Amino acid sequence: MSQVGIIGVGQSAFSRGYPGSIRELAFEAFQEAMMDSGVQTTDIDATVICSSPEYDKQRSPAGVIAEYCGLTPQPTFYTETLCSSSSTGLKLAYALVESGLHDCVMVLGFQKMSEISSAESQERMGRGADIQWESPFGTMMPAYYAMHARAYLDHFGVTEEDLALIRVKAAFYGQKNPKAGFKKVVDLETCLSADPVSKPLKVFDCCANADGSSAIIVASEKKIKELKNEKPVWILGVGAASAPVNMAGRDKFHGLRAAELAGQQAFQMAGLKPSDISVAEVHDCFTIAEMMAYENLGFAKPGQGKDLIRNKETYAEGSIPVNVDGGLLSKGHPIGATGGSQIRTIVLQLRGEAGDMQVKNPKYGLVHNIGGVGLYGNVTIMGV
Amino acid sequence: MADKKKKPEIDARFKKFGTVSFTATTKVNDFIDYLEDGKVAGTRCKTCGTYYFPPRSQCYKCLDKTEMEWFVVEGTGKLATFSELSYAPVGFGDDLPYAIAVLDYGDYKVFGRIAPKVPMDQVAVGKEMRAKANRLPNGQLNYVFEPA
Numbered sequence A: 001m002s003q004v005g006i007i008g009v010g011q012s013a014f015s016r017g018y019p020g021s022i023r024e025l026a027f028e029a030f031q032e033a034m035m036d037s038g039v040q041t042t043d044i045d046a047t048v049i050c051s052s053p054e055y056d057k058q059r060s061p062a063g064v065i066a067e068y069c070g071l072t073p074q075p076t077f078y079t080e081t082l083c084s085s086s087s088t089g090l091k092l093a094y095a096l097v098e099s100g101l102h103d104c105v106m107v108l109g110f111q112k113m114s115e116i117s118s119a120e121s122q123e124r125m126g127r128g129a130d131i132q133w134e135s136p137f138g139t140m141m142p143a144y145y146a147m148h149a150r151a152y153l154d155h156f157g158v159t160e161e162d163l164a165l166i167r168v169k170a171a172f173y174g175q176k177n178p179k180a181g182f183k184k185v186v187d188l189e190t191c192l193s194a195d196p197v198s199k200p201l202k203v204f205d206c207c208a209n210a211d212g213s214s215a216i217i218v219a220s221e222k223k224i225k226e227l228k229n230e231k232p233v234w235i236l237g238v239g240a241a242s243a244p245v246n247m248a249g250r251d252k253f254h255g256l257r258a259a260e261l262a263g264q265q266a267f268q269m270a271g272l273k274p275s276d277i278s279v280a281e282v283h284d285c286f287t288i289a290e291m292m293a294y295e296n297l298g299f300a301k302p303g304q305g306k307d308l309i310r311n312k313e314t315y316a317e318g319s320i321p322v323n324v325d326g327g328l329l330s331k332g333h334p335i336g337a338t339g340g341s342q343i344r345t346i347v348l349q350l351r352g353e354a355g356d357m358q359v360k361n362p363k364y365g366l367v368h369n370i371g372g373v374g375l376y377g378n379v380t381i382m383g384v
Numbered sequence B: 001m002a003d004k005k006k007k008p009e010i011d012a013r014f015k016k017f018g019t020v021s022f023t024a025t026t027k028v029n030d031f032i033d034y035l036e037d038g039k040v041a042g043t044r045c046k047t048c049g050t051y052y053f054p055p056r057s058q059c060y061k062c063l064d065k066t067e068m069e070w071f072v073v074e075g076t077g078k079l080a081t082f083s084e085l086s087y088a089p090v091g092f093g094d095d096l097p098y099a100i101a102v103l104d105y106g107d108y109k110v111f112g113r114i115a116p117k118v119p120m121d122q123v124a125v126g127k128e129m130r131a132k133a134n135r136l137p138n139g140q141l142n143y144v145f146e147p148a
Ligand SMILES: [Zn+2]
Pocket: B045, B046, B047, B048, B049, B050, B059, B060, B061, B062, B063, B066, B067
């Protein structure tokens, strides 16, 4: 097998209320990735456009965005796995390149969530769960993750304060990330005294919606040599799994099965183990999601994720830095762009270009990106 | 003039499920009749013995050999997890505050709501509860969990 590498990354600023259309929003990440890679549009053989379509008025946005970016007449594909759409897009791009079908593929994720109200958005997100059997009870994303949180805290005797420590970390790094939507420091007391959203999750346990875009350019080893690209980041492992959508179909609630399985696949493919990872981006749509990720990925044993955050092991100087770009909790969460943003962060880290957020000499990086409430799990391992 | 051609009537019983239903018709519409009758029901494939909750009419293990029957959810289950919401999606605001939960019956689990009259300080993971058919103030039907 020849290797597949990432040769360009880009991301728009994540914000509330982007003053432009979806094609313009997508273009911001596209432009940055093109300039980062130095390739021409004629070098790109295909695009994978990623978003969650219920936020868009435009039907089938892939063609519209590909054209706006000057990527016609090349083929374009559209992927959707809710919040993990663009890491699913990366896996598709990997397969397209590894198969030899294409030499260079752009993965472009975007979401403009601000055109609908927060309540409408929550209702749409709730419909990312089982609309026939769960939504009629009045469900929302925070409530589902809150059910995982309740089970997790009770099962392992972990406290709400442990969850709050994750937000404190996210806020600490969010202020260092120029592209984050939320740049304020948050202290423990503020997190703990905030109003409940869905118990035990409170306001600061939850990330905010955002508008944003991300772009990743993937190429074959041969193409990378042709282009004389000197800083490729290699894709070493791609794992993906799904889980029952209805909570009644889950065998446990103190972890996400799809994340565990995707992690195992990615580690096996890469021939690496959790302790080999130098820096990770995990899907922290809620604080509980990061806590479960520590354990589902094998960075901590079940129930011991709390020790990682209490001992600051997931800070930049710790044994396994996690979300040192502020995570979704600080950046904001533009559904279709989120996975690509996580991948960009790890690519920058592995190149040593992460600025104030840089960890020391990372060799291998990992991205954990979850769609829905653990409905989809994608884990990607990269290295230099 | 010829009689107007009669359209076949659509069986949309499932519109009655929950505060707001997002599904009008399903092959398990009889679920609504069970609720009307005060019962919560799932299905079981007689061919392979699999219990399905939520109910379904099709078995992916048995395909054309499937023989599906209804069963009534009886006895008690253990509360696997729950959460009380402070915000609700559009259309559910009048129900606040309410709690959603999962009851584990062993052979299957049931996702639903905790009965509004149950004080939340008496609810904990592991509590024995039972699922009960319920009529909502807006005339719709659902089921709720009550202490055993
Ligand atoms: Zn069967």
